[in-house]
Amino acid sequence: MTTLAHSPQISDSSVAPRNSICLKPDEVNSGGLDVDKIRHDFPILGRAVNGNRLVYLDNAATSQKPRAVIDVISRYYERQNANIHRGVHSLSALATEAHENARQSVRQFLNAGDVREIVFVRGATEAINLVAQSYGRTQVGAGDEVLITAMEHHSNIVPWQILCQEKQAHLKVVPINDRGELLLDEFEKLLGPRTKIVAITHVSNALGTINPVRRVIQMAHAINVPVLIDGAQAAPHFSVDVQALDCDFYAFSGHKVYGPTGIGVLYGKAALLEAMPPYQSGGDMIESVTFEKTTYNKLPFKFEAGTPHIDGAIGLHAALEYLNKLDMDKVAAYEYELLAYATEVVAAIPGVRLIGTAHEKAGVLSFVMEGVHPHDIGTILDQQGIAVRTGHHCAQPVMERFGIAATARASFAVYNTKEDVDALVKGIWKVREVFC
Numbered sequence: 108m109t110t111l112a113h114s115p116q117i118s119d120s121s122v123a124p125r126n127s128i129c130l131k132p133d134e135v136n137s138g139g140l141d142v143d144k145i146r147h148d149f150p151i152l153g154r155a156v157n158g159n160r161l162v163y164l165d166n167a168a169t170s171q172k173p174r175a176v177i178d179v180i181s182r183y184y185e186r187q188n189a190n191i192h193r194g195v196h197s198l199s200a201l202a203t204e205a206h207e208n209a210r211q212s213v214r215q216f217l218n219a220g221d222v223r224e225i226v227f228v229r230g231a232t233e234a235i236n237l238v239a240q241s242y243g244r245t246q247v248g249a250g251d252e253v254l255i256t257a258m259e260h261h262s263n264i265v266p267w268q269i270l271c272q273e274k275q276a277h278l279k280v281v282p283i284n285d286r287g288e289l290l291l292d293e294f295e296k297l298l299g300p301r302t303k304i305v306a307i308t309h310v311s312n313a314l315g316t317i318n319p320v321r322r323v324i325q326m327a328h329a330i331n332v333p334v335l336i337d338g339a340q341a342a343p344h345f346s347v348d349v350q351a352l353d354c355d356f357y358a359f360s361g362h363k364v365y366g367p368t369g370i371g372v373l374y375g376k377a378a379l380l381e382a383m384p385p386y387q388s389g390g391d392m393i394e395s396v397t398f399e400k401t402t403y404n405k406l407p408f409k410f411e412a413g414t415p416h417i418d419g420a421i422g423l424h425a426a427l428e429y430l431n432k433l434d435m436d437k438v439a440a441y442e443y444e445l446l447a448y449a450t451e452v453v454a455a456i457p458g459v460r461l462i463g464t465a466h467e468k469a470g471v472l473s474f475v476m477e478g479v480h481p482h483d484i485g486t487i488l489d490q491q492g493i494a495v496r497t498g499h500h501c502a503q504p505v506m507e508r509f510g511i512a513a514t515a516r517a518s519f520a521v522y523n524t525k526e527d528v529d530a531l532v533k534g535i536w537k538v539r540e541v542f543c
């Protein structure tokens with residue numbers, strides 16, 4: 108029987124023994140969540156796809172949106188729409204207040220100490236680019252090193268690669284084992300006096316591995332190296348406390364936490380953000396402009412050039428409020444159970460090989476099938492109304508590490524159920540019927 112460590116939250120110990128659990132085939136404990144009610148909050152889940160009930164298992168790509176998010180965005184355009192920060196009229200004041208309340212909600216969600224540390228960006232990708240271009244370009248020089256891991260999304264590889272090329276610095280990569288777990292001893296060896304920043308994913312989008320980021324941060328801080336955490340796949344699944352982690356930067360995307368697309372967050376420690384130059388320039392990020400000299404706005408506005416994604420921030424606020432009401436600890440516990448069940452029943456299908464079998468996982472079940480291309484798996488599942496993602500998941504080095512070109516990936520959200528997993532299993536058997 109396949110087991111997962113019982114660790115819905117970041118236990119973050121790569122050394123401590125973990126308790127394993129074994130689920131009976133018909134068990135998925137909802138942990139106090141009313142999942143039926145939750146499903147009703149997401150209008151899209153009521154639709155059919157290809158004549159079948161929609162089974163949406165592509166949440167690592169983007170999650171569906173609750174009515175609360177959809178409604179707040181309509182209401183904003185019906186009642187409040189105006190540009191923010193610069194207006195003296197009532198609508199501008201209302202929109203500004205709603206936008207800045209959203210920033211407060213993000214601060215609370217991450218348990219950041221100061222609202223000045225919350226920068227709105229387009230998503231995790233832009234957050235990482237901001238740090239690479241602003242912090243990186245000022246701090247990384249010829250011969251220096253940037254340390255990432257072998258399980259990063261392209262968004263946490265390419266910005267550093269571009270920086271290293273420009274600065275004649277070196278990109279160093281911490282390897283992973285066959286289960287898809289970070290090799291901490293290798294990390295320790297690679298961390299050195301030339302390391303200028305560590306950038307690591309909290310949860311791998313291709314493997315589901317939860318990284319021991321707290322330990323990574325402690326090790327890096329021991330030699331004064333700052334750490335950026337790519338939280339794109341963590342923020343939707345368990346509570347994140349940037350002060351407890353003591354990370355220097357934390358990035359996540361709104362659309363993966365049930366919010367709108369085009370809005371995301373960079374958390375950065377105020378002292379670091381203060382010292383960093385602007386990333387983009389234009390309106391709103393300035394204090395004063397003359398042709399001779401420009402002085403910059405205070406945090407976080409220094410990093411928010413131009414009209415922001417106002418309705419995106421307001422929608423994100425609604426999404427975070429929705430998650431808070433559910434309780435992130437309950438969400439984590441329920442999704443853990445669901446993933447453990449899915450792992451067990453999918454792994455039992457003949458010819459299926461799971462890619463990513465770390466002891467600590469969240470949200471993601473990647474697999475390949477003997478003799479079947481993942482795209483064919485995805486197509487046949489889609490005919491049954493089941494949405495999974497197939498391909499390299501913007502993590503080509505992970506595919507290379509496992510000697511494959513692609514996987515099929517089922518990824519879970521709080522509205523998924525045991526019935527969804529059972530539909531997936533039935534769908535995979537159908538794939539077998541067609542191809543094997």
Ligand SMILES: Cc1ncc(COP(=O)(O)O)c(C=O)c1O
Nearest residue numbers: 230231232260262312339340360
């Ligand atoms: C781990 C990880 N990092 C970064 C990203 C990039 O997120 P976005 O495309 O929302 O900027 C993703 C998206 O899938 C991801 O899974």
